[in-house]
Amino acid sequence: MNLLKKYWLVLLFAIAIGSVIVINYVSGSQTEENAGAPRIPEEISSSQFVSPDSHETDKDKTKIYVDVKGNVKQPGVYQIDSGKRVSDVIELSGGFLDTAEKNAVNLAQKVHDEMVIIVPEKGEETSQKIPLDPTEEKLRLNGAAEEELTTLTGIGPSKAAAIVQYREENGDFQQMEELLNVSGIGATTLEKIESEILIP
Incomplete structure (x- = not known):
């Protein structure tokens, strides 16, 4: 009788140990699966969202x-x-x-x-030159089209195109000396046209 009782105690103990092992194994597997799963990002709050318009400068x-x-x-x-x-x-x-x-x-x-x-x-010719005073007209360099730029002394089609290209790539001219950065325009050309143009 005592032998049978001991047998049942050993069997119950073995079952308990086995249950603990199985539970630990299942828990460990779920942890590994969760670790390998992609993390779903939290919803971006309105305060974190950056609108493209927010990069606009004051200018x-x-x-x-x-x-x-x-x-x-x-x-x-x-x-x-x-x-x-x-x-x-x-x-x-x-x-x-x-x-x-x-x-x-x-x-x-x-x-x-x-x-x-x-x-x-239609059929009318015009110039977008802006008069500064009754006796003189100057051309606004930042607003002039290529055709208008060719009316300046020493500025042909190629130099006019270079001025427009520089303006589009770098923004409006802020001072006369910036014209020296334009391909084909040197100090001599600048001296000829500075009395004919207005910046800005």
């Missing part, structure tokens, strides 16, 4: 005034963000009239403060 947000004249539906002075294009201002003015010579307007050109955009009538 981009500066308000400027542009005067639109000629063959547009609503000519007038418009307030617009710095860095916008002529196409944006034309859109604000209601768009071109049917009589407008659209090819005479550089829609890709960046606008600047106090800029005057003249939309000519």
